[in-house]
Amino acid sequence: MFRHSMRTLLVSLCALTAASQAATAVVLAVPADQARTTSTPARALRTQTLSDLAAAMKGEAYANASYSLFAVQADGRTWSSGGKLVINKAGQAVGALFRSTAQTELNEHLREAAALAGTVGxxxxxxxxxxxxxxxxxxxxxxxxxxxxxxxxxxxxxxxxxxxxxxxxxxxxxxxxxxxxxxxxxxxxxxxxxxxxxxxxxxxxxxxxxxxxxxxxxxxxxxxxxxxxxxxxxxxxxxxxxxxxxxxxxxxxxxxxxxxxxxxxxxxxxxxTTKTNLRTAITGERGEVSTVYPGFAKRATAVGDSAAARYFRNTAADEATHAAAFQQALNQLR
Structure with missing residues (x-):
């Protein structure tokens, strides 16, 4: 039963990781024209929308940094009493999931928020x-x-x-x-x-x-x-x-x-522990899905910042996928 659950976990997480890596293959470009700043699109957005984009960037950056550390912990490389390196393959699969999700938060979610907010000048x-x-x-x-x-x-x-x-x-x-x-x-x-x-x-x-x-x-x-x-x-x-x-x-x-x-x-x-780290990630992702990003999207829609509202909705959908992947990993580790 234990060996079967490990095989299930490895197969499931490999598929999830591959899908996530494919999603992060395209990195959003930030305007590179040094002759002008990106302040024009930033001024076009309402103050509250800019504030919400700043909060989103901070949350995505923190998730990237945290998940990167969780990935190292999940790898689970230890030394046996006989002096041999023991590699926890199930843990490595979870580590790969954390890493791919961390890259999505940084290379997709944060970069798109930065482009909308005109962060780079x-x-x-x-x-x-x-x-x-x-x-x-x-x-x-x-x-x-x-x-x-x-x-x-x-x-x-x-x-x-x-x-x-x-x-x-x-x-x-x-x-x-x-x-x-x-x-x-x-x-x-x-x-x-x-x-x-x-x-x-x-x-x-x-x-x-x-x-x-x-x-x-x-x-x-x-x-x-x-x-x-x-x-x-x-x-x-x-x-x-x-x-x-x-x-x-x-x-x-x-x-x-x-x-x-x-x-x-x-x-x-x-x-x-990896289980606790997964629970922490699930709680954070679900909070963004149920409260944070829907609230941001509602406020942006109300003031006509449609591009930002669309970004918030799309990011919430991504975070729901992340939460489901982390929950699946946790279920298989139990």
Whole structure:
């Protein structure tokens, strides 16, 4: 019975993964004309629609980052007492499902929302947006989070927040230099930073205060979004012939995801057992299907933002498919 259920799981998930990978084969293009920004379509949308698109981007970026970590946990490679590597094939199938879904969230859902919202502008505009974001995180957000964590006795979190605040200051300075090079034609764009990849094993939260947990959640959403936006900015830089700027954005994106987000995920206890991770994913996807995206679509329809409303409806349908795939995987693992 157990062997039969494993075969069923593998066959089912392979089919689901193949379908999902086919769906993500087409990556939506972001306008690449450096001579103009994408502010015109952004202004055409109502303020609430833009706000909902921003929320959608943050949620999709967070799902991409989380599912990528869940995939590593699901792979389930362990060493036997005899010193042999044991590969959990059922777990690898679930890992493949998490990875393909993560790519859909990033390469389809987030990119389409970014195109509708006019997120990507000229290289100079993208740098200015990045400088503003990094300045806020360096000067205000992470310093405030560190102070609160220290007061609450969560010293590991305080140290991490302080370290990330310093990193964001360096990112801001690199972007400032790049902007000067871009606007004056003098100097060289800084070399990209190198990410120190932080492993994220399954485990419980390493912090105790509710405030610290909430701040970690805010920080992880911010880092996931920064990673996604910098990848979009990097793609635009390459399309406009600025490979050095693209490398700077890509390197910084890697730090935000593999170092900052991962370090925060360890303290937050984001990754648990594969079954728990599947339940978490199912809950999130169903919430988007039943509440989040229908609400966004209703508001966009009411003010005549039909393209955005269509995007919200289509994304909700995709998330229903994701929820069903995750539920099927969970059922087979029981």
């Amino acid at each position: 000229t290289n100079a505009a993208n740098l200015r947006q990045s400088i503003n974001g990094e300045s806020y995180e360096h000067q205000v957000m992470y310093r405030g989070f560190a102070e609160q964590a220290r007061k609450d006795g969560d010293l590991k979190a305080a140290d991490l927040f302080t370290e990330i605040a310093a990193d964001e200051g360096r990112h801001r300075n690199a972007y400032r230099t790049a902007l000067t090079v871009l606007t004056t034609g003098r100097g060289a764009i800084p070399a990209p930073p190198m990410a120190k990849t932080v492993p994220v094993p399954a485990g419980l939260p390493k912090v105790k205060a509710a405030r610290t947990k909430a701040n970690l959640d805010t920080a992880m959403h911010g880092e996931a979004l920064a990673n996604a936006k910098y990848l979009l900015y990097a793609a635009h830089a390459r399309q406009t012939g600025n490979a050095a700027l693209a490398r700077l954005f890509e390197g910084t994106a890697g730090v935000e995801l593999h170092e900052h987000f991962a370090g925060e995920a360890v303290l937050a206890g984001l990754v648990r």
